[in-house]
Amino acid sequence: DTAVSQTPKYLVTQMGNDKSIKCEQNLGHDTMYWYKQDSKKFLKIMFSYNNKELIINETVPNRFSPKSPDKAHLNLHINSLELGDSAVYFCASSLGPGVSWYFGPGTRLTVT
Amino acid sequence: SQQGEEDPQALSIQEGENATMNCSYKTSINNLQWYRQNSGRGLVHLILIRSNEREKHSGRLRVTLDTSKKSSSLLITASRAADTASYFCATDAREKSSGDKLTFGTGTRLAVRP
Numbered sequence: 001d002t003a004v005s006q007t008p009k010y011l012v013t014q015m016g017n018d019k020s021i022k023c024e025q026n027l028g029h030d031t032m033y034w035y036k037q038d039s040k041k042f043l044k045i046m047f048s049y050n051n052k053e054l055i056i057n058e059t060v061p062n063r064f065s066p067k068s069p070d071k072a073h074l075n076l077h078i079n080s081l082e083l084g085d086s087a088v089y090f091c092a093s094s095l096g097p098g099v100s101w102y103f104g105p106g107t108r109l110t111v112t
Numbered sequence: 113s114q115q116g117e118e119d120p121q122a123l124s125i126q127e128g129e130n131a132t133m134n135c136s137y138k139t140s141i142n143n144l145q146w147y148r149q150n151s152g153r154g155l156v157h158l159i160l161i162r163s164n165e166r167e168k169h170s171g172r173l174r175v176t177l178d179t180s181k182k183s184s185s186l187l188i189t190a191s192r193a194a195d196t197a198s199y200f201c202a203t204d205a206r207e208k209s210s211g212d213k214l215t216f217g218t219g220t221r222l223a224v225r226p
Contacts, residue, residue, distance in 0.1 A: 031212060041149075041198060043216040056213055090154060097204065097212050098143055098162065103155040 003027050006091050006104040013081055014112055020077045021107045023091030029102075031055075032074040033092040034066060037106070043090070049074050081111045116201050116217030124223040131188040133220040135201030136181075142204050144177055145214065146186050149198045158186075158199075191224045198222070 004025045013019050025032060033056075034046040048056035052068040063079045074091060091104040116137045125131050135144070143162045147155040161168045161177045161184070168175045174187040188195055198221050202214040 033213070041219050043155075043200065043202075045213045045215070048213060092155075092214075094212065098160075100145060100157040100160050101214060102157070103147075105154040108152075 003102045004091055004093055004104040006089075006107050008107060009105065010108050010110075012110045012112065015081055015083060017081050018077070018079045019081060019109070020075055021089055021091075021109070022073070022075045023104055024073050025091075025093040025102065025104075026072065027093055027095075027102060028072075029093040029095050030071055031094050031096065032068065032071070033094075033101075034074065034076050035090040035092060035103075037088040037090060039087070046089075047074075047076075078109075081109075083111050085109060086111045116203060116215065118199075118201060118217040118220045120220060121218065122221045122223070124225065125191055126225050127191060127193055129191055131191050131195070131222055131224070133186045133199050133201075133222070135184045135186070135217050137184075137201075137203045137215075137217075138182065139203075139205055141179070144175075144184050145202045145204065146173075146175060146184075147200045147202060147216075149200065149219075151197070155200065188222075191222075193224050193226045196222060196224045 007022050031050045033048045037043045046060045047066045049068045065077045068074045088106045090106045092101045094101040119134045145160045146158040159170045172189045177184045198219045200219045201217040
């Protein structure tokens with residue numbers, strides 16, 4: 001059974017478009033996250049939500065808007081896509097401090 | 113800002129040899145975690161070591177933590193071709209103002225030759 005799932009796995013789109021990535025976890029965790037991995041494999045946190053409430057917003061452009069309809073889902077909507085948004089986006093969830101996190105398989109976004 | 117630096121950036125060894133990767137970080141932590149990422153895949157949690165622990169084992173993995181030096185090492189013994197992947201350390205430094213977050217190191221690319 002998949003613990004953290006993301007859709008789509010691959011997303012190719014043109015500059016200026018708006019796109020969404022969905023994430024779902026079936027672990028009953030309260031906290032969910034979005035991370036961005038760039039071409040150099042550097043992973044950086046973008047957002048975290050705890051029980052549908054935004055906790056962390058790491059100076060991400062406001063073209064990125066996370067939405068958490070319930071604590072099992074955290075979606076990422078991106079407006080006016082730019083070339084620099086090309087990356088792999090990972091969703092993750094955790095039960096709380098001091099325990100391991102679970103990551104989704106990633107969504108490879110390519111903006112042309 | 114980038115929390116962890118990993119060393120080496122890339123490591124190539126023969127199957128059966130041991131692989132050691134090091135991670136250094138900058139601030140106080142609650143725990144440190146190691147993750148593996150196979151090419152084009154997601155991150156898989158390997159092991160978590162708390163700030164009051166010095167060493168931890170899990171199968172062929174051994175992790176050490178030296179909080180005075182702000183460093184950790186991951187040892188994979190008797191490596192296999194299937195261990196080929198990128199390995200990341202990540203520090204959990206819960207801050208009152210910003211909540212829980214994992215800050216990742218730059219990663220070590222390990223290649224195990226059959």
